[in-house]
Amino acid sequence: MNYANFLERMHNIQDTYGYIPECEIDKVAREFNIPRSKVYGTIRFYSMFYTEPTGKYIIRVCDSLSCHINESKEIVEVIKDYLGIDNGETTEDRKFTLEIVECLGHCGEGPVMMVNDHIYTHVSKTMAIEILDKCV
Amino acid sequence: MEETLFLKREEVKDINNYDFPALKKALKMKQEDVIVEVKRSTLKGRGGAGFPTGLKWELAFKEAADKKYLICNGDEGEPGTFKDRYLLEESPLKVLEGILIAAYAIGADEGYIYIRGEYAKPIRVFSRVIEEAREKGILGENIFGSGFNFDLYLVKGAGAYVCGDETSLINSIEGKRGRSRIKPPYPVEKGLFDKPTVVNNVETLASAAEIINQGADRYLSLGTEKSRGTKLVCLSGDIRNPGIYELEFGQATLREIIDDFGGGLKNGSGLKFVVPGGISTSILLEDELDIPYTYEDLDAAGSSLGSGAVIVVGEDHDLIDLMLNVSRFFMDETCGTCFPCREGNRQIYHMLKWKKNGFTAKERQLIKDIGKTIHLAARCGLGQTSLNFISSVLDKFEDELMVRGDINVEG
Numbered sequence: 177m178n179y180a181n182f183l184e185r186m187h188n189i190q191d192t193y194g195y196i197p198e199c200e201i202d203k204v205a206r207e208f209n210i211p212r213s214k215v216y217g218t219i220r221f222y223s224m225f226y227t228e229p230t231g232k233y234i235i236r237v238c239d240s241l242s243c244h245i246n247e248s249k250e251i252v253e254v255i256k257d258y259l260g261i262d263n264g265e266t267t268e269d270r271k272f273t274l275e276i277v278e279c280l281g282h283c284g285e286g287p288v289m290m291v292n293d294h295i296y297t298h299v300s301k302t303m304a305i306e307i308l309d310k311c312v
Numbered sequence: 313m314e315e316t317l318f319l320k321r322e323e324v325k326d327i328n329n330y331d332f333p334a335l336k337k338a339l340k341m342k343q344e345d346v347i348v349e350v351k352r353s354t355l356k357g358r359g360g361a362g363f364p365t366g367l368k369w370e371l372a373f374k375e376a377a378d379k380k381y382l383i384c385n386g387d388e389g390e391p392g393t394f395k396d397r398y399l400l401e402e403s404p405l406k407v408l409e410g411i412l413i414a415a416y417a418i419g420a421d422e423g424y425i426y427i428r429g430e431y432a433k434p435i436r437v438f439s440r441v442i443e444e445a446r447e448k449g450i451l452g453e454n455i456f457g458s459g460f461n462f463d464l465y466l467v468k469g470a471g472a473y474v475c476g477d478e479t480s481l482i483n484s485i486e487g488k489r490g491r492s493r494i495k496p497p498y499p500v501e502k503g504l505f506d507k508p509t510v511v512n513n514v515e516t517l518a519s520a521a522e523i524i525n526q527g528a529d530r531y532l533s534l535g536t537e538k539s540r541g542t543k544l545v546c547l548s549g550d551i552r553n554p555g556i557y558e559l560e561f562g563q564a565t566l567r568e569i570i571d572d573f574g575g576g577l578k579n580g581s582g583l584k585f586v587v588p589g590g591i592s593t594s595i596l597l598e599d600e601l602d603i604p605y606t607y608e609d610l611d612a613a614g615s616s617l618g619s620g621a622v623i624v625v626g627e628d629h630d631l632i633d634l635m636l637n638v639s640r641f642f643m644d645e646t647c648g649t650c651f652p653c654r655e656g657n658r659q660i661y662h663m664l665k666w667k668k669n670g671f672t673a674k675e676r677q678l679i680k681d682i683g684k685t686i687h688l689a690a691r692c693g694l695g696q697t698s699l700n701f702i703s704s705v706l707d708k709f710e711d712e713l714m715v716r717g718d719i720n721v722e723g
């Protein structure tokens with residue numbers, strides 16, 4: 177078994193289910209011939225893998241220094257308010273998960289947010305709401 | 313003032329129109345001669361540690377092994393840094409060329425490019441480049457009829473800053489937690505799957521390709537004696553024209569970078585301080601900015617060039633809020649192997665979180681002590697540099713931050 181495929185495999189499971197369920201952990205453990213506890217430990221190490229279901233849209237807002245200076249906190253507050261959830265939570269309808277994250281590599285264009293794979297730069301408060309509305 | 317374009321030249325993005333001039337040239341040279349050329353250029357690693365690239369290649373070349381690996385480190389995660397993303401999106405063919413040249417030089421027939429999971433677009437761009445390169449025989453067997461075989465695989469990171477450290481990165485590619493390994497052995501002796509491995513930054517490899525292409529002499533004609541060539545500077549923060557600027561070392565002072573290239577501060581605000589190399593470096597004040605942008609001058613000023621992230625901070629921000637922000641980064645991103653790095657960064661975060669009034673001399677001493685302990689115990693650069701920002705803010709703004717009459721403290 178090529179262990180270099182492990183992360184890719186996890187990404188695929190995460191993308192399919194929105195999280196990494198028990199049954200898949202079992203399968204992967206057998207396939208790669210490593211204990212389940214190790215698979216679980218590895219998954220938990222990486223912040224993009226979840227062991228609980230997430231929303232259809234994962235909203236990531238950068239709050240690292242360059243974006244913080246550009247008032248990313250305001251964007252975070254608007255989104256929290258609008259969705260009624262806190263950092264790390266998922267809405268009841270399983271539509272949105274909110275994550276305040278570190279640098280997304282668009283530091284010159286802050287504030288920055290990501291919706292699944294899509295990046296938005298120079299985000300204003302109204303823009304943030306519009307982006308969320310488009311998902312609904 | 314103009315940029316010095318060594319890396320950032322007209323970019324061909326269509327593989328059908330790209331001739332891979334540097335690779336073709338390298339494949340006609342002996343492996344040793346490619347290494348000599350890169351050594352002669354004095355290129356230093358652009359991932360933050362600044363290790364001489366030619367020497368790294370030579371060490372790996374000299375290892376006798378049935379298998380060697382080349383890894384391109386595209387895990388860019390230091391807040392304020394976005395140059396590798398720029399190169400992966402705008403010059404992927406040059407990055408690929410650098411990877412192939414390095415692999416050829418050290419004698420690797422397999423390689424990985426590790427790109428952080430959040431970089432969706434660079435991942436898309438580079439996956440396509442790999443596919444097309446395979447179709448055209450630029451990856452695979454007998455590349456350009458030279459007898460050199462090499463294949464490249466892309467690994468997507470999954471959200472862990474510490475995986476940018478080369479030994480953590482290797483663990484991550486092996487499907488493990490991204491925790492650092494004890495060195496020695498260094499990756500050039502025992503790296504990926506215990507085989508000799510060179511890990512190089514994206515910008516380093518792109519520069520190496522241009523060095524082969526334009527020649528070490530051209531490179532040596534740029535920069536200062538101790539810092540040759542050019543650097544991609546990532547300018548962000550309270551700045552009018554943020555972005556990536558390619559500068560010859562020594563061409564501009566930090567102040568000129570901010571004023572001439574960056575157009576000065578946004579909204580006419582005054583300057584509070586500058587973070588010259590990403591948030592793991594010490595800050596510089598307004599009156600410390602008239603120094604040439606080189607490795608040696610930033611070191612002499614008590615800071616570091618780091619990853620090339622220059623973050624400009626205007627005067628309207630609350631210092632404790634900024635310290636808290638940086639502290640949270642290190643608390644969240646520590647891998648937890650070394651107790652002082654894990655617990656120390658947490659302690660400091662909680663101290664800052666409840667801070668309303670100034671620091672007492674005792675608190676300041678505590679921060680210094682924790683800093684020293686982390687530094688001594690840290691196995692990797694994350695811990696070692698985690699308190700540079702906070703300590704330097706505390707030192708340089710003591711009038712503002714300390715409780716009155718409580719400033720003096722033993723160092």
Ligand SMILES: Cc1cc2nc3c(=O)[nH]c(=O)nc-3n(C[C@H](O)[C@H](O)[C@H](O)COP(=O)(O)O)c2cc1C
Pocket residue numbers: 356357358359360361362363365385386387388389390473474475476477478479511512513514516517692693694
């Ligand atoms: C916590 C930590 C994070 C790092 N992140 C990166 C990174 O994102 N990209 C990178 O190229 N190097 C990073 N490095 C440096 C690498 O360990 C390594 O020195 C570098 O990839 C070597 O390439 P170079 O010689 O071309 O610079 C990091 C180091 C540490 C300690």
Ligand code: SF4
Pocket residue numbers: 474492645646647648649650651653654689690691692693694695696
């Ligand atoms: S210094 Fe910190 S991040 Fe580095 S290995 Fe130790 S605990 Fe992990």
Ligand code: FES
Pocket residue numbers: 238239240241242243244278279280281282283284286288391392393
């Ligand atoms: S600091 Fe927000 S994208 Fe880099």
